Amino acid sequence: TSTVDGKLYAAEVMEKHRAKELYEAARKQGKTAAHVGTKEQETQRFRVTATVASNGDISFELCYEELLQRRLGAYRYAVAIHPRQIVAELRVELSITERAGISDLRVLPFHPADTQQGQALPAAGVEKGTHCAHIAFAPTPKEQAA
Numbered sequence: 001t002s003t004v005d006g007k008l009y010a011a012e013v014m015e016k017h018r019a020k021e022l023y024e025a026a027r028k029q030g031k032t033a034a035h036v037g038t039k040e041q042e043t044q045r046f047r048v049t050a051t052v053a054s055n056g057d058i059s060f061e062l063c064y065e066e067l068l069q070r071r072l073g074a075y076r077y078a079v080a081i082h083p084r085q086i087v088a089e090l091r092v093e094l095s096i097t098e099r100a101g102i103s104d105l106r107v108l109p110f111h112p113a114d115t116q117q118g119q120a121l122p123a124a125g126v127e128k129g130t131h132c133a134h135i136a137f138a139p140t141p142k143e144q145a146a
Contacts, residue, residue: 027051091138
């Protein structure tokens with residue numbers, strides 16, 4: 001879903017070429033528009049492209065489920081974000097549900113893409129229950145700039 005200037009829009013799944021055409025047409029008219037796509041054969045990698053009208057406000061919510069493979073009794077999951085600019089309100093949340101129970105949860109700090117610059121940032125919040133966990137990462141604009 002996308003929320004644009006307070007109005008909620010549900011995404012529509014369509015053929016890639018058609019979706020890109022509609023996005024480009026709206027962008028050329030100066031309208032707020034968004035396009036969410038995946039790379040070929042990489043269904044876990046999403047790319048959101050958006051054009052926001054002058055003084056506009058937009059937010060995205062992408063929800064999906066993924067069955068993770070257990071290796072040596074543990075699961076590993078990584079999230080990469082590259083906003084390409086400082087974002088006023090950037091937040092990534094991850095919810096985990098495990099029927100067998102969660103005995104150990106390790107959340108590594110976020111590292112910038114260029115590890116020689118910037119400092120690692122810890123998660124904003126980690127809540128762990130017996131069968132569920134919730135992790136949030138919400139760097140401030142100042143932390144993003146660093």
